Amino acid sequence: MPTAAPVRRLDAGHVTELTAVAAELLDLHASATSPALLADLAPVCRRLSPGLREALRPVETADGLFVLRGLSVDDAELGPTPGHWSTVGRAGARWDVVLLLVSTLMGTPIAWDGQQDGRFVHNIVPSPGQETVQIGASSSVLLTPHTEDAFHPGRAHLLLLCCMRNPGRVATTAASIRRTRLSDDDLAELALPVAPILPDDAYADAQRFGGRPAPVPTLHAGEEGLSLRFDPAYTPVEEAGESWRAAYGRLEDELARVSVAVSLEPGDVLVVDNDMVVHGRVPFTARYDGTDRWLKRASVRVPGRRTRPASEAAEHGYGQAAIEAFAS
Numbered sequence: 001m002p003t004a005a006p007v008r009r010l011d012a013g014h015v016t017e018l019t020a021v022a023a024e025l026l027d028l029h030a031s032a033t034s035p036a037l038l039a040d041l042a043p044v045c046r047r048l049s050p051g052l053r054e055a056l057r058p059v060e061t062a063d064g065l066f067v068l069r070g071l072s073v074d075d076a077e078l079g080p081t082p083g084h085w086s087t088v089g090r091a092g093a094r095w096d097v098v099l100l101l102v103s104t105l106m107g108t109p110i111a112w113d114g115q116q117d118g119r120f121v122h123n124i125v126p127s128p129g130q131e132t133v134q135i136g137a138s139s140s141v142l143l144t145p146h147t148e149d150a151f152h153p154g155r156a157h158l159l160l161l162c163c164m165r166n167p168g169r170v171a172t173t174a175a176s177i178r179r180t181r182l183s184d185d186d187l188a189e190l191a192l193p194v195a196p197i198l199p200d201d202a203y204a205d206a207q208r209f210g211g212r213p214a215p216v217p218t219l220h221a222g223e224e225g226l227s228l229r230f231d232p233a234y235t236p237v238e239e240a241g242e243s244w245r246a247a248y249g250r251l252e253d254e255l256a257r258v259s260v261a262v263s264l265e266p267g268d269v270l271v272v273d274n275d276m277v278v279h280g281r282v283p284f285t286a287r288y289d290g291t292d293r294w295l296k297r298a299s300v301r302v303p304g305r306r307t308r309p310a311s312e313a314a315e316h317g318y319g320q321a322a323i324e325a326f327a328s
Ligand SMILES: O=C(O)CCC(=O)C(=O)O
Pocket: 124, 135, 136, 143, 148, 161, 171, 172, 173, 279, 280, 281, 295, 297
């Protein structure tokens, strides 16, 4: 049984190269959200050294994740943790660019009109009033293991979580479907489109969408192996039949059994395969004094990936559309 996430260590030379290129891009474009900076990402990445590009290759094991370690955060320079994503401003902007470069080496960064003002890098901070909601801004509750943006066919293939600060070493949890053991009957049952996955509370517009929620398969046996699409907090499980509910429960149990806890340290980047791994977070007590936990998050699509059922192409996505950082 896996107990720890694999760590990939960036050597000092590669850290210097990556941070210097990020600083140059930010100087040139003034803002990490500038469309001109997004347009520069792919050409700049092509000029990075082969060693750095190799170090930042995508996820390659059945764990479906790794922690990239070696970057370091200057805590004093970062400034206080904001109480809400909308008040981050330019804080940690160089990290936004680092994350966009790492994302571009692995695929195409995506954003959503309906989430965090269409930004390509989200800020995940505990926010007053949201302590118990099932979104990243929560704190006092377990954030239930989920596929990111599971409600949408345009969701990311890879999710990157970069730690700015994490007092108390609050753990992110991650569980790979490829490490679970399920009976053939359960696999067959969960491959049927039985229950829909509704938009989560980070998407107010999508939640107002008038169309009919379509049931989707939970598991998919693709050419490369099993993938999953799973978000029990937003799945009306109680509307499904008893036999399917029992199989879904066994899947939840198996995911809990193989789950690893990853306590991110400042500068760590957790890379998660969003088709293979569900992630969550243990509860913690927010301080709201500027020293709180703070992650930056990027979502990446990998062109040409065939890990999902073809039927997803016909989904309405609750009126939301993913925006790509550049044409891929
Ligand atoms: O806070 C965490 O460790 C993970 C939160 C999360 O689910 C996310 O940012 O997508």
